[in-house]
Amino acid sequence: MVSRVIPVSSFDLVIFGATGDLAQRKILPGLFRRFSVGQMPRDARIIATARSEIDTDMFRADLRTSLAEFAPCISGDAEMLDQFLATIVYIHLDVMSQEGWSELVGLLRRSAVRAFYLSVSTSLFGTIASRLSSYEAVTPESRIVVEKPFGNDLAIARALNADLRQGFEESQIYRIDHYLGKETVQNLMALRFANALWEPLWNSTHIDHVQITVAESLGVEGRGEYYNRAGAMRDMVQNHLMQLLCLTAMEPPSRFEPNAVRDEKVKVIEALAPANPQEIVRGQYRDKEGQGSYREHAGDPTSRTESFVAMKVAIANWRWAGTPFYLRTGKRLRARTSEIAVVFREPPHMIFPEMENRRSNQMIIHLQPDEGITLHNTIKEPGPGGFRLAEVTLDMTFANALGGQTDSQDAYERLIMDVIRGDQTLFMRGDEVEAAWAWVDPIIARWEEARHAPEPYDAGGSGPEEALMLMHRDGWRWREIGRVEDK
Template identity: 70%
Template sequence: MVSRVIPVDPFDLVIFGGTGDLARRKILPGLYHRFCAGQMPATARIIGAARTEQDAAAYRGQVAEAIAEFLPEGSWDAESVAQFCERLDYVAIDARGEGGWKELAGLVREGVVRAFYLSVAPSLFGDIAERLHAHGVADGESRIVVEKPFGRDLASARALNAVLAAHFDESQIYRIDHYLGKETVQNLMAVRFGNILFEPLWNAQYIDHIQITVSETVAVGGRGAYYDKSGAMRDMVQNHLMQLLCLIAMEPPSKFEPDAVRDEKLKVIRALEPVPPSAIVRGQYRGDANGPSYREDAENPESRTESFIAMRVQIANWRWSGTPIYLRTGKRLRARESEIAVVFKDPPHSIFGEQEGRRGNVLVIRLQPDEGMHLRVTIKEPGPGGMRLMEVPLDMSFADALGPDEADVPDAYERLIMDVIRGNQTLFMRGDEVEAAWAWTDPIIEGWEERRDVPELYDPGSSGPEGALALMHRDGRRWREIK
């Protein structure tokens, strides 16, 4: 199988926060990969913009060091890194003042795609957007990329959207969620809407429940002060898990086009029912020999912020009425793992006996660490001795199915940045999506804050608090094991 790499149009990409951690770890190494893949046209340019006073040569040296530090050994070479860095420029800029804007205006070119990646705090979005227009750096065709958090509640999300809308049309705004750039997430749409095998079964009549899990082994660490004002609900559920929920549950769009897809996602969010306290479990990790407790990491001995959350969610529409969707995410868990598990109902009647026939099919979409899908099916156990049944997976990992070259799929940031240059907003959140998600999330958070709920403690390296297990057991179900 030969990979098809389609070059994008010539562009100038300005990265505000171009010396920051995200730029060094993800954005610039991802762009280097696209350069090596032949997707970046010869005239494309990348301009770093940050407060640091330095020249372009010093910036190129920093980028070369970042590529060597954050890409695996053997995935880069000095010659190609040097060629990539020739495309880089730099301007020292004051996001809230006038310094550097005249120089930036002189660097960006006419007749190419202009994209501006705001890898900075949301508090700077308005200042940068205003100056991009005031100094003629951006025009009506330019594109602006913003990172989460998209507010911390409905009111701040609306204010942020208003700030961006004052200077850019919605068609120019790209709210990036790297989960949507994962190959398996996009394959979810291909599996659902490209195969007649699944779509007729994709409803409450045949699906018992769905589990969406994003578990992490890391603690909040140095992000403790930030995380304590956010928590797992704001940091993960309101955006990442919400987007996965929308893709798994949405109706078929009329076309695979940005607004058609996002219209259907919005309908799912607006159909979410309020979540009662009995359907929510929040937790905090304890300390152990390998690390401090959450409260120690957060430097807040009275913290009620959750490092883990599990929820049972219901969608009030014809397709999903009566089929719960279970969400869970947390820090310092047993393994780093992200997956969606679609658990189908048992056959209505088993000809093999009550126990042998109760082996429901499960479609598992793995997002990390090994992207792929497998479908668990029931077969006869080989050998004599009667009809004994067993479960086997029909497995499709990208590495096994496509070969080592094809399995080296682009990183989520690589794919999404190239989509910005193409002008394809399909995998980016729209402003009304963000506001609808907060409108559902806010009452849940307000509820536990008013009740002054205290999160349940759980052991590091476990699958979370006992209450999360009980949440499923009360419904006669079990979480898939975090491995």
């Protein structure tokens, strides 16, 4: 199978905060990979801006070092690297000052797509949008890209949306969530809506429950100040897990078109029943065997911020009535893994007594570290000696199923190319973000009012015991984090 590279129009991409960690680790290496396979036009330009008082040559030299670390497979091609670096111009620009803006706008071409990537604090979104508008840098072919966290609550999210709309239409705003750029997340839509096999089963009649897990093995080292303000609910549940929930539960859109897809995602959020406080578990990791505790890493010995959340969610519509969705995310857990587990109901009449203790049919959608889909089924065990049943796994890990010829795009580079194409399908719309905050805000408000400390859990474990009981009460258990039999 040969990957088909779809060309994009010529563009000028302006990166605000180009010397920052995200730009150096993800955005610029991703662009280099697209350049190396011919998807980035050779006349495209990258205009890097930041407050650092350096020139273009110094920026290129620093970037050469970053690319050697974050794009090692291709940075060894000296000619290709030189050609890519030649597309980059650096401008010293302090967003809060008037200096540098005229120079920046003077470099932009009228004939090219203009994309403005805001790899900066959300507090600067409004200022940048206003400056771009006042300097007449915004054309009908302009787009603005903003990173999460998109707000800290509903009021702030609404204010940020208003700030961005000072100079841009909603159709020009791209709120990026890198989870939506993952190959398996996009394949979830293909699996559901391009196959007649699954959609008739995708409802509460056939699905017992769904587990969505985003587990991280790292703690909050280096991000303690931010994380202590945000916590797992704001940092992960309100955006990443909410998006995975929407794509799993949404109704089929009338067509595969950005607003049609996003309309159905908004309907899922609006159908969420208010969360039951008794069905939410907050946790905070503690030191075990010298791994360090959350409070040490956050620099706050009395912190009540959660590094773990598990919750049971109900979707109040006809498709999902009676099918719970269990969401779980946490820092410093046993392994780094993200997956969606769709657990099907038992057959209505069991004719094999030995099947009573077997595992139900499950579809596991692996998002990371190994993208793919596995199905757990029951078959007769081969060979003579009686009728014995065995569980087998049908493996659709992409690297294996496609003969190792998958395109190894990082989520960021895929989404950046979608920005240039003007495809908003995998980006959040303003009302979608606000609907998510409207559901999350009451949960956080109750926590802040109660001032209960999160439940402690061991670093390197599976989370608090109370999270296990959340499932046990319903007769199920969480899939083990980092289990190997599905790989």
